Amino acid sequence: MPPRFTKLVESLPATVPFVGPETLERDRGAPFAARLGANESVFGPSPRVLKAMEKADREIWKYGDSISHDLRQALAAHHRITPENIVVGEGIDGLLGYLVRLVVEPGDGVVTSSGAYPTFNYHVNGFGGVLEMVPYRDDAEDLPALIARANDTGAKLVYLANPDNPMGSHWRGEDIATALEDLNPDTLFVLDEAYAEFAPAEAAVDLDIEDPRLIRMRTFSKAYGLAGARIGYAIGATPLIRAFEKIRNHFGMNRTAQVAALAALEDQQYLAQVVDQVRASRATIAGVAKDHGLTALPSATNFVTVDMGGTGDQARAMVAALARRGVFVRMPFVAPQDRCIRVSCGTDADMAVLAEHFGPALKDARETAQG
């Protein structure tokens, strides 16, 4: 007799938010020549971070600091808030899971955009929430419509990524602040700022940290080049942040990851250099697209979304054709955004691989789509 799973678990599909690149590599029997599909930072972390990690690894027999004291102190100074406004967790994915668990009971409404971050949806479904999906508008998340839907449905959470994945668009911080004025006061606005370091200054939201309407998610996985370390943080009002203490895995943080994040934060010069490299790479990707008569969407992130100018099937054929040639990219899930492919920024070597294979892959894709 199998165990008696909860009714909720019985109802869940055995879904996976993403198939990982290692799985794709095993399926194709060869590594990718350019890994441009997961919006990782191919530029890696600062050399100082690697040095700090090597030293920290020698203490890996010790559990990590359960309250991430030093990192939270440094983050507090960086953001000019207090450590009590910060909870460190196992990446934004882990923190979104905790947040949903804190507020969502079976049947509760949660608003997001159709085609936005699937792992958030995975957590909402996993705790029995009811997703209210708002379509993108002009290839951007439709902020007023998200707010309106939250108010109509009495949703507990409304999610916005700023800048947005997978389209690379962004809202101005002041527009978000204004939109919040119209939000039901008992709905929490979840602002996923995973790509914030790449965005223009106008994207920053300038609200009191103790404003109870907002929680912001940040990560060391993108600009800081530490995706594999699994370290992110949430910032918000003290009572909300304190609530994570009731449910989080207190000793869940990797010890070396905490040290790495601290060293990464301290090397803002390296961060600025990566942001420059990303900016240059965005231009290169847009150039490759243009060379083939295609349009790159404006991007405030470390990836560029390229409008393939056709159907979802045509874009899917392009992703497959690039993968066959060793170039890993991804694409939006939902129409009409699925007419695009999403290419992460990379090194000059990565860009050369992309440029070499883009044309032939496009030819393959068009033949596939016709055949």
Place this chain on the structure above:
Amino acid sequence: MPPRFTKLVESLPATVPFVGPETLERDRGAPFAARLGANESVFGPSPRVLKAMEKADREIWKYGDSISHDLRQALAAHHRITPENIVVGEGIDGLLGYLVRLVVEPGDGVVTSSGAYPTFNYHVNGFGGVLEMVPYRDDAEDLPALIARANDTGAKLVYLANPDNPMGSHWRGEDIATALEDLNPDTLFVLDEAYAEFAPAEAAVDLDIEDPRLIRMRTFSKAYGLAGARIGYAIGATPLIRAFEKIRNHFGMNRTAQVAALAALEDQQYLAQVVDQVRASRATIAGVAKDHGLTALPSATNFVTVDMGGTGDQARAMVAALARRGVFVRMPFVAPQDRCIRVSCGTDADMAVLAEHFGPALKDARETAQG
């Protein structure tokens, strides 16, 4: 207005399963001279593991493999089971959280021993389960009483650590197999084998891996010296293991940790050496106790529980007195086991620190208790 937390979350206390040693060090304003309180492996991981980690750190910009393919393959070969019988997670703590979430709904009964692993209880409370506590008997978990209580209450889970923390005792595998015959067929037996590598061969449970009554938890935090890496695994019947896919954080595993665990598993010679060092250290701790007229309990783990021969307050005074002298140890939470202190095994240098401070700390503690 604060967010609308779930009714369950509103009811939870802001508890913490353990105060970490870093927090204690900050509070006392100095590092510990001997860190013997968290049952970590002071001997560290294999030098080959450290080498593999240094190499892996250079790829930390990549997300880890979401299905821990290579590690699960190696673990399957090691345990002579299939990868489908294994789920890798963020330490046993993380996996216990997932397991409780899979089966426990608010009001469901869960049986454990009073004074056993607090983090398991934290998860059960966190999902609204009702803990049924069975007292220890003769300083060991009372296996027949645990089974009886599970049957009486229709519990969904019954937890046993074998070997046991904090008392260091163990059950023979065949006794566990026999006890399972009497367990309600719809109750799942959770066997926490965090300390299994230190235990005598007779502690191993020899049951079919597809037996649906049992799930076993293993870790790289203890004998393999990787507590800070946060990597453990659960082994059990395929349908049960598959269910974790519905709720686990698929990209939650640290990339270097996966590499480290694989390298650790491959160096069984180093593991055997650590187990020998732990055995020698157990004898040393017992000797220190005996030198002061105290009795060490037999241990199948990497720690020794020393009977201080008095009250809980007297033992607590000893823990505090050792801490003041720079020796970090812990103790059982519940009477009458709280007459003991729990000392993790350590290097010769750690043992010298312990031997130096044990007598003076004992004197301090006795004066405190009298004063």
